[in-house]
Amino acid sequence: MSLKALHIVFALLTFLSFSMRGAWMLMESPLLKRKVVRIFPHIIDTCLLASGLTMALIYYEAFYTHAWLVAKLTALVLYIAMGSIALKYGKTKKIRMCSLIVSWLIFTYIVIVARTQSPIPFIYTG
Template identity: 40%
Template sequence: MLVLKHLHATFALLSLIGFVLRGIWLLRSSPLFQAKLTKILPHINDTLLLGSAIALVVSYQWNPLHHPWLLAKITALLIYIGLGLIAFRFAQARSSQLISWLAALCTLCYIFGVAITKSPTLHLM
């Protein structure tokens, strides 16, 4: 199970690094943002990330309704995906791309914090 946790954490870190790079490339109008690998690799990594998450939930028999931190992670993940779509696909103005990208990064930091603390409030309350 420890290997599965480490795999999940590795895929999460790779997802973060990829998201940061794609955002920088988008905002700098770099041709790397349009590269084929830039479009394919995040989907492969995120599929592995989701698969490892599901495997962890099943192996630990976690029910999101009984684990508020897990429900918070899932909810924040949906928000992160929505903000990423806005930043990378739907926003036309550079300012909208930047704001949605930064908001997605903040959401991702929250997800990492919840994963580490196992607390939806990050033990701040």
């Protein structure tokens, strides 16, 4: 399996595991506090980041000069921050729900940036 295919599988797994935990958060399920549920997503996220960075280093010279890759990395950091507010640090359910929706929007942005290789998809193609 190519590295890119593996990267896409990790992206899918991240989305599924995040959405599942998001649903458990909304249902106030005790499953969210299970050790395996707290550790496994970190392993997937690390694999996603590692596969992305490895491809960036192999395929692109000075990858940090490619705006879409910098946009992806920055958006990933925001996605992780919003995700932890949604699943853990958000003080009220309203804050957690809003953070969950923003996280999904950021994830969608990342996928579109990946597909178009543009930091401002459909507007800037340079």
